[in-house]
Amino acid sequence: MSEIPDQQARRARLSTLAQAPAARLAALWEAYGAAPEHEMLRPPEIGTVMVRGRAGAVGAPFNLGEMTVTRCSVRLGSGAVGHGYVQGRDKRAAKTAALVDALAEAGDAAALDAAILAPLRDEARTKGHARAARAAATKVEFFTMVRGED
Amino acid sequence: MYVAVKGGERAIDNAHAWLAEERRGDLDVAELSVAQIREQLRLAVNRVMAEGSLYDPDLAALAIKQARGDMIEAVFLIRAYRTTLPRFGASEPIDTGAMTCDRRVSATFKDVPGGQVLGPTFDYTHRLIDFALAAEGDLPETPQATPRAEPTPHVTEFLAREDLIQPEREGADTPRDLTREPLDFPADRPLKLQALSRGDEGFVLSMAYSTQRGYGRNHPFVGELRVGQLPVEMEIPELGFAIDLGEITVTECETVNQFTGSKTEPPQFTRGYGLVFGHSERKAISMALVDRAMRWEELGEDNMGAPAQDEEFVLSHSDNVQATGFLEHIKLPHYVDFQSELELIRKLRAEAQASHQEAAE
Amino acid sequence: MRDVMTGGFANPAFDASYAFRAVLQAMARPGRIETVASATPPAPISPAAGAMLLTLCDPETGLYLAPSHDTDAIRSWVTFHTGAPFVPANRADFALGTWEALAPLSAYRIGTPEYPDRSTTLIVEQDTLATTGTRLTGPGIEVEAALNLPEIAAFQANRAQFPLGFDCVFCAGEQLAALPRSTFVTEVD
Numbered sequence: 114m115s116e117i118p119d120q121q122a123r124r125a126r127l128s129t130l131a132q133a134p135a136a137r138l139a140a141l142w143e144a145y146g147a148a149p150e151h152e153m154l155r156p157p158e159i160g161t162v163m164v165r166g167r168a169g170a171v172g173a174p175f176n177l178g179e180m181t182v183t184r185c186s187v188r189l190g191s192g193a194v195g196h197g198y199v200q201g202r203d204k205r206a207a208k209t210a211a212l213v214d215a216l217a218e219a220g221d222a223a224a225l226d227a228a229i230l231a232p233l234r235d236e237a238r239t240k241g242h243a244r245a246a247r248a249a250a251t252k253v254e255f256f257t258m259v260r261g262e263d
Numbered sequence: 264m265y266v267a268v269k270g271g272e273r274a275i276d277n278a279h280a281w282l283a284e285e286r287r288g289d290l291d292v293a294e295l296s297v298a299q300i301r302e303q304l305r306l307a308v309n310r311v312m313a314e315g316s317l318y319d320p321d322l323a324a325l326a327i328k329q330a331r332g333d334m335i336e337a338v339f340l341i342r343a344y345r346t347t348l349p350r351f352g353a354s355e356p357i358d359t360g361a362m363t364c365d366r367r368v369s370a371t372f373k374d375v376p377g378g379q380v381l382g383p384t385f386d387y388t389h390r391l392i393d394f395a396l397a398a399e400g401d402l403p404e405t406p407q408a409t410p411r412a413e414p415t416p417h418v419t420e421f422l423a424r425e426d427l428i429q430p431e432r433e434g435a436d437t438p439r440d441l442t443r444e445p446l447d448f449p450a451d452r453p454l455k456l457q458a459l460s461r462g463d464e465g466f467v468l469s470m471a472y473s474t475q476r477g478y479g480r481n482h483p484f485v486g487e488l489r490v491g492q493l494p495v496e497m498e499i500p501e502l503g504f505a506i507d508l509g510e511i512t513v514t515e516c517e518t519v520n521q522f523t524g525s526k527t528e529p530p531q532f533t534r535g536y537g538l539v540f541g542h543s544e545r546k547a548i549s550m551a552l553v554d555r556a557m558r559w560e561e562l563g564e565d566n567m568g569a570p571a572q573d574e575e576f577v578l579s580h581s582d583n584v585q586a587t588g589f590l591e592h593i594k595l596p597h598y599v600d601f602q603s604e605l606e607l608i609r610k611l612r613a614e615a616q617a618s619h620q621e622a623a624e
Numbered sequence: 625m626r627d628v629m630t631g632g633f634a635n636p637a638f639d640a641s642y643a644f645r646a647v648l649q650a651m652a653r654p655g656r657i658e659t660v661a662s663a664t665p666p667a668p669i670s671p672a673a674g675a676m677l678l679t680l681c682d683p684e685t686g687l688y689l690a691p692s693h694d695t696d697a698i699r700s701w702v703t704f705h706t707g708a709p710f711v712p713a714n715r716a717d718f719a720l721g722t723w724e725a726l727a728p729l730s731a732y733r734i735g736t737p738e739y740p741d742r743s744t745t746l747i748v749e750q751d752t753l754a755t756t757g758t759r760l761t762g763p764g765i766e767v768e769a770a771l772n773l774p775e776i777a778a779f780q781a782n783r784a785q786f787p788l789g790f791d792c793v794f795c796a797g798e799q800l801a802a803l804p805r806s807t808f809v810t811e812v813d
Contacts, residue, residue, distance in 0.1 A: 120504055128494070128507035154629040155705075158636065161345065162508060163353040164318065164495055165438070166538045168452055170417055170517065173434020174356045175453035176442075177460055178540055180318035180495060182351060182508050186629060186704075194629065196501060200509025201319060241363065245410030248365050251381040252411065255373065352683050352707060443684060500703045501629065 126217060126230055127198065130210035133233045135203045141229045142209045149216060150190035157185040157204035183207040193219035286331050300324035309512075309541025310334060314583060315341025316442070316461040318511050318540050335463075335583050342584050353437075355496045355505060359515045359538070360417055364491040366542075369418050371484045371519055377415030382490060418487040419517050419534065428519065428532040429562075448575050455557055455574065459550045460539055462581030470556070470571045471549035479556045479569035483535060486519040490542045514539050516547035520555050523562050533562055553577060628701040631664035633678055639663075643675040647793060650802035655760045655769025657753050661798040666697040673720060673747050673795040678705055680745075681718060686711035690721025693749065713744075720747045723774040734788040746792045750774065753796040762808045770812065771801055779809040 130138065161179035168175055184198045185207040195215025197207045217225050287294065301308055301324035311323040315338045323341060330336035366382025369375050381387070422428035438453035446454065459467060474481050494507040516537040524530030535555030537547035556571035570576050580586060633639035639662040646658035665674030681687055687708040689698060702708055713719060713731035726746055735743035750772075757772035771794070773779060782789045782805055789805030803809070 123502070124504060124506055127502075131506065131508050132494075132510050152630075153634075155632060156634070156636065158349070160349040160351045161317070162351050162495065162497055163440070164511065165354055165356045166359070166456070166513075167356045167431075168434070168456055169419070169431035169534050169536045170359050170515065172431025173438065173453055174436060175434075175438045175456040176353070176440050177357075177457070177513075177538060178313070178316035178318060179345060179348075179350070180509065180511060181322065181348070184351065186501070188629070196499065198497075198499070198506060198508050200495075202322070242410060243407075244365060245363065246407035247405055248380050248382060249408035249410050250406040251366075251383075252408070253379040253381065350683060500707070 122222065123214070123217070126222075126226075127196070127210070127214060129230050129233050129237070130197060130213060131199050132237065133199070133206070133210075134236075135199075135201070135206040137233060137236065138206055138209055138229075141232060142213070145225070145228045147212070147216060147221075149212060151187045151212065151215065154186040154188050154194065155184070157183055157207045159183045159202045159204065185211040187211045187215050189215045189219055191219050286329075295328055297321060297324045297328055300327050306542065307332075307334065309539075309543045310464060310546075311337045311341060313540040313543055313546060314338040314461055314463065315345065317341050317345045335587050339584050339587070352497055354508070355498070357493055357495060357511075357513070359489065359493065359513070360415075360420075362415070362489060362491040362493045362513075362515075364415055364489050365512075366490040367415055367487070368489075369485070369487045371486050372418055372421075375418055375421075377411070377413055380411075415489075417517065419519070422486075422519065422532060426531070429523075429534060431534070446578060448578075450574060450578060452554075452558070452561075455578065456536065456538070456550075456554060458578045458581055459537070459553055462550075463583035463586070464543075464546045464549070466581055466583070467549040467553055468545060470577060471552035474552050474556045474569065474571045479559070479567055479571050480521070481518075481535070481552060481555050482521040483518040483552055483555065484520070485548060485551075486517045488514070488516045488544060488548065490514045490544070512541050514541065514543050514547040516544070516551045518548070518551040518555060523564065533558070628666060628697050629704050631666070631674065631701065632705045633662055633675075636678075639675070640679045643679040646800065647676060647679070647802065650793065650800055651764075651791070651804050653764045653769075654762070654803055654807045655755060655765060655771045655801065657755065657799050657801045659798050660800060666695070666701050668749070669693060669698060669701075669720070670749055670795045671798045672800040673749055673793075676747055676793060676795070676800065677702060677708070677718070677720070681706040681708040683707040683709065685717040686715050688713045688716035688719040688744075690719060690725035692722040692725035693720050716744050718745050718747060720749070722749050729778055729782075729790070732790050734785060734790055737788070740787040740789075743788070744790050746790055748774070748792055748794045750794055750796050753794060753799045753801050757812065759810045759812045760803070760807050761810070763804075763806045765807070771803070773803065773809065776809055776811065779803060779807070783808055 162182050163179050164177045165174045166177040181202050186196045188194050193215045195211040197210025199206045301320050308320050308323045312318050326337035326340040367380045492510050492512050494510050496505045498505040518535035520533045522530040522532050535551035537550030539546045557574045559572050643660045646660045650658050660672045660675040663671050663674035685708050732744035754772045755770045760769040791805050792803045794801050
C-alpha cells in the first residue's frame, strides 16, 4: 500500500526532471554540490520515442511521429538505482536526472526536492501561467445585442 | 560508344566549399544562430518537425540553417538523422482533450465550454507587410488576463452524446508503422493518418482544396481547431509504471462532415481528423479534409473518382522526401542511358532517310 | 532486478559495431570463428550470445527464449537492455537456446518467396566451438570449411528449401560462428 505514494512521488520527480530546461537542471545540480560514487548501468543514450495519437481524438491509436529522448541509468555505491529520461538530446541532463533519482531513492528525496525539484516546478508553473494568461486575454467575450425600445 | 566518366571528387569538394560560403552569405551581415531560427522562425521549425516526423525544435532549426531555408532539404536532413537513433518504445496515445490550449476555436458552435480562444493567430491580420519589422525594435507588453480554469472538452463530444456524429472505431493497441514496413494498399486508417501527418503540406493542402472545389464532396465544417501543449507518457519496464517524458505542442483539427444514413442507420455527421506536431493549422485542417475524403468506402459513399478519394494516389505521392528523391535523381548522370537513345534516334533517322530516297527514285 | 541491469555494453557505439561486424564476418564466411567479449549477460547466456542480443535486438524484434534459456533474470536483462518483446517460436525474429531446447525446427519462420528474410535467426548455445566435425561448402567458402555442428540432417533439409529457411549463429563462451541457409553441410570424409 505504501508503494503507491512512493510511486507517485517518483513519477512526479521524473516528470519534472524530464521537462526541465537543461541549463536550469545543470545549474541547480551544480549548486546542490553532490558528486556521488556511481556505476553506469546504462550510459546516457540518445534515442526516440514514437508518439501516438488517436483517430478522432478518441479512436484507434496511430503513429504520429517520433520525439528525441535521452536516457540513462545509474547505480550508486549504496546500491540505489536511478533512471533518467529527458526530452531532447542531452546526455548530461539524462545523467543528472538519473543521479537525482538515485539519490532520492537512497533517502535524500526531501533535500533534493527543496533544492532542485521545487524550483524547477515553480519555474514551469510560472511559464505555464504566463502562457495561460495570454491565452485568456484572447478569449472572445461575445456581446449579445439586445434590441432596445426606441 | 561508351564514355567512361570518372572523378569529379575535387569538383564536388569545391562545390561543397562554395555552398558553405553561399550559406553564410555576406560576412558583414550577422550569422544566423540556431536559437534565432528556433525562436523566431518557429512555424518553419514546426513544419520541418512534422514532415521530418521528429519532434526536436533545436534539431529542426539546425537543419533549416544547414539547408539554407530549403524546407524539403531540411526535412531530408531530419529524416536521415532519425535513422541513426535507436527507438526506445512508443508513448501512450496523447490525450488531446487534456491539452493546455493556446488556441481553441470552433466554426460550428459559438458558445462552447472553454470558449473561443484566438491564441497567437494570423487569422485577423490584414496581411499588410509591416515595414517596422525590418528594424529591430522593442516589443510592446502583451495583454494578460486571469487564466481560465474551466475544462475544454472536445466539441465532438457534445454531438456524440446526442448520437449525432459517427462514433470512432476502436483499433489495435499497436498500430502499424510505415517507417518500419513497406506501405501496402489498402492501408488502414492509422497508416493513412500517419502518412498524412508527415506528408508535404503543399500536397495535402492542394488535395484538401480539391475536395472543396468539387473533386469529392464533403461539406466540411471545422468543429474544432486547437493548438497547445500536452505531456507525452511512456511505460518504463524497469520502473514498472509510466512517466512523462516531456511536453510537445500539437495542432488538432476535427471536421464535421456531411451526414450519411441508410435504410438501417439514421443520418449522422461524419468526421475528419488532423493532428500535427507543432502549431501548424493549415496542415491540420488539410489533413482532416483528406482523411475524410479517403474514408468514402468505409462510410458507404460513392467513389466519385476524385484524386483525394484515391488512397493509392494520395499516399504514394504525399511524402516529399520520397518525391524529391526520385524527381531530383534525374539530374544525375544518365549518360549511358542517353547514349543508347541517341544511337537509336540516329539509326531511325538514317533508315527514314534511306527509305525516303528509295521512294524518290 | 538490480543485477540484471548490469552486463550491458560499456561503450555501446563501439561494442555494437564490433559485435555486428563479427556476426557479419561469421555469416559471410561460414565456419569462421569470431570472438566477442563485450557483454556480461545472466547465466546461462554466453557472452557472445549476449552481445548478439544487445546488438541485434530492439523493441521491434521478437525474441523466443527456449526453455533452456527462459528465466526471470534473463527476461529482465533482455527487457532492460534491448526492449525486445518475447514471442512464441513461430513469430520470432531471433530464438535463443541450446540446440535440443530449440526443437522442433518446424516451429520457426522460414520466410516467403517475396521476402525470404522474414525468417528466424537461431542463436544456438553450445559448450565449445571448433573447426572440426562437419564439412561445409558453398557461398563464402573457398574450398571447404569445418564446424562442430550439433547434427547434419536438419541443416541439409534447411538447405534444400533455399532461398527460404532459417539461419544459425552458434555461440560458445566468447566465440561465435554462423551457418547461413546457403551452406551445404555434409559428413567429413
